Amino acid sequence: MKIIIAGAGAMGSRFGLMLHQAHNDVILIDGWQDHLDHINRDGLIADFNGQEIVAKIPAYHQDHANEIDFDADLIIVFTKAMQLDHMMASIQNMIGDQTKILCLLNGLGHEDTLEKYVSKDHILLGNTMWTAGLTGPGKAKLFGDGYLELQSLSTTGKAAADKVIDVLNGAKLNAKYSEHILSSIYRKACVNGTMNGLCTILDSNMADLGATAPIDDIVNSIVNEFAAVAKHEGVELDLDQVLAQIKSCYDRETIGLHYPSMYQDLITNQRLTEIDYINGAIARKGQKYGVATPYCSFLTQLIHCKEELLGAK
Template sequence: MKIVCIGAGAMGLRYGVLLQEAGNDVQFVDTWEPNVAAIRKQNGVYVTRDGKNEHLVEINVCFPEEYHDEPELAIFFIKDMHTREVMDRCKHFIGKKTHVLTNQNGWGGAEMIAEYVDREMIIAGTAMIATVMRGPGKVDFIGKRGEGHVHIVRVAGEPDEFIQRVAAEMDKAKMNPTVCNDYRGTVWTKLVFNAVVNTLCTLINVKMGQFAEYEGAENLTRRLMTESCAATAAEGIKLELDCESLVNQVMYVSKVGNPLHYPSMHQDMSTNRPTEVDYMNGAIVRLAEKHGLQAPNHALLVDLVHLKEASRKYTVE
């Protein structure tokens, strides 16, 4: 399959490298100039797994304006708030037969992509795969090969032949894909998970396992999930798990699955980039208010993350 990964950051590299190793024709497109420069100078990206066994994987990378082919699949891994900006730079190579896959963290990315691409050509979904960018041209795959899983779902329509082809290639790459049927339910299930671990680990500056060690972590998770489940139920969104099962999932993944992992929002905060809190906790707040409900715990977290973002301009004396 001819694939272009739009965004050669942590997750874009994880997907692209694995799919390239599985035999696909993969090109990377990125807008981060230091990253493009480093990859070109190295003739590839340095990959580690859990911080060990660094090796160079040869990949090709270019800026959006330099890519003029027409891929079968464009994998979009750009922060939610930059979706329109990057789609504007990439729209010239998104042909009528190009499908776009997005596994962005929050809610809204696929809807913005739909301003450029027919909804029937968009595949959304979620990824339970931890990856960390160590710097320009350097990426760390967290977890053993074959750990983690990916859920993919068509934004409009039932599963078709193409999404099954994508799943087959992901299976070859040991990404453990599941083809789902419910777009909103699939995406929101991961969003409400992210709105706990991403946000709290970022605010407190801890890894997921350290969060789970706190004796009040489960009750704190339950308070946030209760607000999330009320908002999604009011909208008629059927999550993949019930509220208590979602609490258990957060605790299990934090304790067992990725205890040594800093979530992506933490990575953004620590590198002085804007966070996606408005597309995670903020999305829950907006959904609750739409139905006359309140989500005060999520609303407080939004304000606290933005306060922490603003405080980065101050240095500790």
């Protein structure tokens, strides 16, 4: 399958590498020129569960994507939420009548942007629990196991979704179809809405955060705000299940030593974060539905203060 990874950061690098290893025709598109230069010169270098792997995958800057002759069967979107519109506009020439878009972004509401570029029956919304990190331009650290769920936005898109799932599973990405992807997205948003912002503000990995005395009260308060908003959108979250999933992030033997993507963006690379599409989205939805969201609102403000202090761009 001809696949574009639109957003070749940590997670995009993981999916691109694994799909490339499964003999798909993969290209990477991103806006970080230094990262792209390293990949094109030296290959994508990955610490893959302790083994060094070098993959020669073509990598292009999104601002020059209109020069690329590549008719994509599948586009997997891994941009930051605030970059999605620009990316889709940049790669529009590679979107054909049969191209499917799989959106695996953190946060909520991205289908509204995607429908500006493709019809609903070409959009797959997904949720992934894989992890990944970048140790420098062109260098990825990929560890642990994961999975993803996806659902077609259209009732007629199930067959096409199954073909995408077959390709993903051929790359050992552990994909399955879901009839309730919004519930999965909200559960993932709860993980991101706790681990990302808190680890970033407190300069901590997930295991050390989980070892602090006040963390249970803080996490419970944030998750309750997510659940209250989700209920207004027809999603009933199983709070015990969500909290158990969050607590699994603290395990030092699995992913507990990981620094979440927001930490990597802001603390490591001084980049703007997706907080407005995670906790900020819950705060905005809370205002719409008359739901109090003091923890999400405060955490969003704290992250924006940190962005200004670090001069994030």
